[in-house]
Amino acid sequence: MTVRGPDGERAARAPxxxxxxxxxxxxxxxxxxxxxxxxxxxxxxxxxxxxxxLGAASVSFLITxxxxxxxxxxxxxGSVDTGEPARRIMLRGTLYDDVIRTQRPSVEDKGEGALVRxxxxxxxxxDAVGLLELFLPEAPDAEAMREIGETAHALAYIVIANRxxxxxxxxxxxxxxxxxxxxxxxxxxxxxxxxxAAQFAVAGALEPADHVGxxxxxxxxxxxxxxxxxxxxxxxxxxxxxxxxxxxxxxxRARRAGGDLAEQARQADQAMREHGHQGYVTGQLLRISxxxxxxxxxxxxxxxxxxxxxGQVRQITPKIDLPFGFSVPxxxxxxxxxxxxxxxxxxxxxxxxxxxxxxxxxxxxxxxTRDLHPREAARTLIAAVVDANDGHLQDDATVMCxxxxxxxxxxxxxxxxxxxTDASHAVGDAGLIPGGAQRxxx
Amino acid sequence: xxxxxxxVSASGWCLVARVSGxxxxxxxxxxxxxFLELTARSERLIVLELSGVSFCDSAGLNVLLQAxxxxxxRGTVVVLANVSRPVRRxxxxxxxxxxxxxxxxxxxxxxxxxx
Numbered sequence: 001m002t003v004r005g006p007d008g009e010r011a012a013r014a015p016x017x018x019x020x021x022x023x024x025x026x027x028x029x030x031x032x033x034x035x036x037x038x039x040x041x042x043x044x045x046x047x048x049x050x051x052x053x054l055g056a057a058s059v060s061f062l063i064t065x066x067x068x069x070x071x072x073x074x075x076x077x078g079s080v081d082t083g084e085p086a087r088r089i090m091l092r093g094t095l096y097d098d099v100i101r102t103q104r105p106s107v108e109d110k111g112e113g114a115l116v117r118x119x120x121x122x123x124x125x126x127d128a129v130g131l132l133e134l135f136l137p138e139a140p141d142a143e144a145m146r147e148i149g150e151t152a153h154a155l156a157y158i159v160i161a162n163r164x165x166x167x168x169x170x171x172x173x174x175x176x177x178x179x180x181x182x183x184x185x186x187x188x189x190x191x192x193x194x195x196x197a198a199q200f201a202v203a204g205a206l207e208p209a210d211h212v213g214x215x216x217x218x219x220x221x222x223x224x225x226x227x228x229x230x231x232x233x234x235x236x237x238x239x240x241x242x243x244x245x246x247x248x249x250x251x252x253r254a255r256r257a258g259g260d261l262a263e264q265a266r267q268a269d270q271a272m273r274e275h276g277h278q279g280y281v282t283g284q285l286l287r288i289s290x291x292x293x294x295x296x297x298x299x300x301x302x303x304x305x306x307x308x309x310x311g312q313v314r315q316i317t318p319k320i321d322l323p324f325g326f327s328v329p330x331x332x333x334x335x336x337x338x339x340x341x342x343x344x345x346x347x348x349x350x351x352x353x354x355x356x357x358x359x360x361x362x363x364x365x366x367x368x369t370r371d372l373h374p375r376e377a378a379r380t381l382i383a384a385v386v387d388a389n390d391g392h393l394q395d396d397a398t399v400m401c402x403x404x405x406x407x408x409x410x411x412x413x414x415x416x417x418x419x420x421t422d423a424s425h426a427v428g429d430a431g432l433i434p435g436g437a438q439r440x441x442x
Numbered sequence: 443x444x445x446x447x448x449x450v451s452a453s454g455w456c457l458v459a460r461v462s463g464x465x466x467x468x469x470x471x472x473x474x475x476x477f478l479e480l481t482a483r484s485e486r487l488i489v490l491e492l493s494g495v496s497f498c499d500s501a502g503l504n505v506l507l508q509a510x511x512x513x514x515x516r517g518t519v520v521v522l523a524n525v526s527r528p529v530r531r532x533x534x535x536x537x538x539x540x541x542x543x544x545x546x547x548x549x550x551x552x553x554x555x556x557x
Contacts, residue, residue, distance in 0.1 A: 211467075234500035236467055280504070282536060301536035320537040327511070328541060350535075354499065394466075395499060 039165035103418035123417035124156035126196030181212035203374035214240025215396035265332035272325030280325035313363035341406030351395035374401035455486035456557035462494030465502025477509035
């Protein structure tokens, strides 16, 4: 989606120093206009408003693709041609990457009458949906920057609300054709791969193997708990995707009916035994109380979780119960471990440990990425394993990363859709250097 | 290293099968067929000697479990011996070592069952 102004000409600007009420009106106006448009056109409407309000020469929206490693500029509505693959812009080393990492808008002003480029994060609850890019005839003042930030934040809501009606956003997110198994696998994942709350930040990342391996992850936040699961279905391709579907369906059904971890495990096991054609799924289920931080988990034959505390990574050694679907009598034990504010918990699948992934020192990498937001930390761990396998995974690689802030925080400061105290540093900042500066204390 | 292979030797009521190759989704069907033949012989004990197996993924694990299931239904015991470190780790992680007993050597397993 790119909307251009009339020759970059400056349109009439709203008078400066707008009140909170007029800003609220502007936001309401944005949402109203987006709502009035067809789902595929809601972005263009917002872009047109920015062209009118700020005299922008051009406005476009870039959506992050499934891998989180690139963005795609969505074509203008009406010209969307699904026969062509979306043009992929790799993030590594770009201004876009810095804006996603830091979750702060960036202004690039080359002076001498050149258009000023502004890139703002389009983020909701830490889920980096995409970016808003504008070119203005002159550097924006504080008020204009606020409007851009607010519109970018509103845009996140607009994208999330409208993507359930149209495939346009789906199309933009896939930069290569998906296999049937990969398509099924994507639909099993939570709609947002990252989430921030006062007590924690969580993010998951999954890189499918060339022959999809049946990994999936899930999380949900209720009033009193946050629950996470990572599962790995045996086998490959559609067979594995179907087993994964069965497992995730059973876990979600039990969870939504209010079942505790033991009940969720029991139902997943039963579903696999009854419908899984002798297949099985390994899994790790976790539930953390948002009231007292008490942490419960079940290990169903799954790789063990890692916990980083004070810069040291330790594997948590669980009591191991059998994977879901083994037709021998067995039960699932709910265990506990200690989670303290400042801890980072990493859950993974065996694709992170097997084959060439062996050469990656995960503990070391977890320490070195400690200053990154879970979203970028999870992606960095996955990227290391993908690189070790020369880009071709034998098995899916999945990571879920959870930062526990503690129960003493009940609010998060996130006017722009992201908690800036949690954001990663830009590439090249001290925070990315192993042993570099710590993120500011909360 | 050659492809998947299973070499069987019998002593008394016990079979020792020396398994070589990586146990994954490529070799799974081949090992599955070999193990089916083994379990059909209805001996008292089958020892799968795994010193020649350096890698086992979920598909390999499934083949081991299938063998265990088939044997169990015929009253045959399947145990594992001489398991390499990475494979032992997979067995431990999935809890499969609770179903398939792991011995240091095939001789230890045979001794235990009086073969």
